[in-house]
């Protein structure tokens with residue numbers, strides 16, 4: 001449901017594949033709640049612009065989920 005709180009562990013972390021994580025370790029760890037929280041603004045900007053991941057933009061529903069996670073206070 002659209003009103004259910006979005007959680008990093010349940011909803012967000014599974015969106016980041018091993019390839020994503022391995023490619024981005026130079027900047028942050030996409031499988032780390034702290035790292036993704038600290039970099040949420042720049043991550044959301046890239047996801048919304050469709051310039052990350054490098055192999056193709058996320059479907060809009062996934063970008064929207066990430067946005068709702070940020071707006072919902074980045075629940076663990």
Ligand code: HEM
Pocket residue numbers: 015016019020023024027042043046047052053054055
């Ligand atoms: C959902 C997965 C991914 C997210 C959320 C993501 C996010 C980001 C963000 C936020 C930056 C800017 C970092 C900064 O300015 O500090 C970045 C840069 C970069 N990412 Fe990703 N990334 C993802 C997947 C990938 C993949 C699969 C590759 C493939 C090789 C990749 C390659 C790069 C490279 C080379 C840069 C540096 C050059 C640039 O800023 O465009 N990323 N990414």
